Amino acid sequence: MSLNSNKLPDKNKNFFSDNHKWKVLFTGAFANTCFTFVIGGVPAASIILRNDYHIPTSVLGLLMGIVGFGIAVSELPWGIATDRFGDRPILIAGLSTTAIALFILAYFARISSHNSISIILCAGLLVVGLFGSSVNGSSGKAIIQWFKPQQRGLAMSVRQAAVPLGYALGALFYPYISIHYGFSTTLFISAFICILAALFSYLWIIDPDSKSERKTPDITQSLKNKSTQPMKSLKVWRIVLAVGILCAPQFALMTFSMLFLHDFAGLSIGYISILLFFIQISSIPTRIGSGFYTDKKGNRKFFLKAVTALSFILFAALTVFTYFSYKLNIHHFAYFVSFIILISGISISSWHGIGYTELATVAGQKSVATVLAMANTVVFFILFATPTIIPWLLHQFSWVGVWAVMAVICAISYFLFENPSSEK
Structure with a gap:
């Protein structure tokens, strides 16, 4: 089968039945898991990087966000290419080049001196972001094509649930492996799983053919009629914009919870790793459940408003308790504030599948990969900007200022999402 083949070959029509959509969903979810394993793993290993390589906090913030900058720069070109050439060749090319970049980075991270490691890691992670962003729009478009309108919220939420799964595995394994076997080993492992994802993409990512679309027009026609x-x-x-900036509080927790809870609250690396793992794992059932719920109720706009409001309340509470922490016993404060971070993390990570489904529905099928790339461009610029700016906020306003800014961002997103009164 040709690498550029996007349509379903006649001889394989019986093999690629309607049930094939579950293989497509699995492949898209697995590809996202492989890539976010790196995005979530590097921040979780931040203390090890700081201690082993003597990297200052300002440079550490850049390291934790540089993957996001690479993704943001390349996201829209990958999305346009996916709409032009199809999901399969883009996923295979993107995952393969990401694996190569990780192998090279792992090799140089192992042999480099402390003086050059910061530059090498920044450059390598930037390249990983440039190639790895291919998984975002392409796998999303494939899933939108294969699933019926009344199933898309659930399907996209399952696909988006792979993101916290990758973060969770990265938060759990990157620190452990880095401590016992070295940071470069985690990069080698990441490269191998990207190769595996590329293989699944070659085998299972197939665009529905024109004949199957005519037989089941409800799968694609509703979005085609709405194309814009x-x-x-x-x-x-x-x-x-709402989807993009609402990721800032999530990225703040993902990238700096380790430093906040370790340096400010005095908790151990092991405890914090487990906490971050649990946040991401807990986000999986909330994403899938929210997709099922909004598909059944048809209330995506209301759900997005509600989650944004709840996230504002939680980050405001985190701000207040951090401000008054000097009056509290540090032992009780540490575990209480970690509980607030747990609930905040689950809340701020629960809406992604619904947000992307709403965006794809508004745009129409012909533009699905493009609009997902538009959103992801903003999302990953935010991923780059958030950990880069937080050290400055921390220096100027302490942790109180960091969490207060995140609460304000939640409020802004609330007003950007459309009112539920327009729900159909």
């Missing part, structure tokens, strides 16, 4: 020019749509841009 996403770059010119104010409605699309509002959702894109």
Whole structure:
């Protein structure tokens, strides 16, 4: 089968039945898990990197965000290429080049001196972001094509649940493996699983053929009828911006919870790793459950508003308790504030599948990969900016200022999402 083959070959029509959509969903989810394993793992290993390589906090923030910058720069080109050439060749090319970049970075991270390691890690993680962003729009478009409109919320939520799964595995294994076998070993492991994801993409990512679309027009026709020019749509841009900036509080927790709970609250690395793992794992059933719930109730707009409001309340509470922490016994404060971070992390990570489904529905199928790439461009610029700016906020305003800014961002996102009164 040709690498550029996107349509379903006649001889394989019986093999690729309607049930094949579950293989497509698995492959898309697995590809996202492989890539986010790196994104979530590097911040979780931040203390090890700081101690082993003597990296200052300001440079550490850049390391934790540089993957996001690479993704943001390349996201839209990958999305446009996916709409043009199809999901399969883009996933195979992107995952393969990501694996090569990880192998090279792992090798140089193992042999380099402390003086050059910061530059090598920054450059290598930037390249990983440039190639790895291919998994975002491409796997999303494949899932939208294979699933019926009344199933897309659940399917996209399952796909998005792979993101916290990758973060969780990275948060758990990157520190452990880095401590016992070295940071470069985690990069080698990441490269191997990207190769495996590329193999699944070669075997199972197939676009539905024109004949199957005519037999089951409800799978694709509703989005085709709604196709729009996403770059010119104010409605699309509002959702894109809301989705993008609402990721800032999530990235703040993902990248700096380790330092906050270790340096400020005095908790151990092992305890914090387990906490971060549990946050991401808990996000999986909440994402899948929210997809099932909103598919059944048809209330995606209401759900997005509700989750954003809840996240604002939780980050505001985190701000208040951090401010008054000097009056509290440090032992009780440490475990109480870790509980707030746990609940905040689950809340702020639960909405992604719904947000992306709403965006894809508004844009229409012809522009699915493009609008997902638009959203992910903003998302990963935020991923780059958040850990880069937080050290400055921390220096100027302490942890109180960091969490207060995240609460304000939740409030802004609340007003960007469309009102539930327009729900159909």
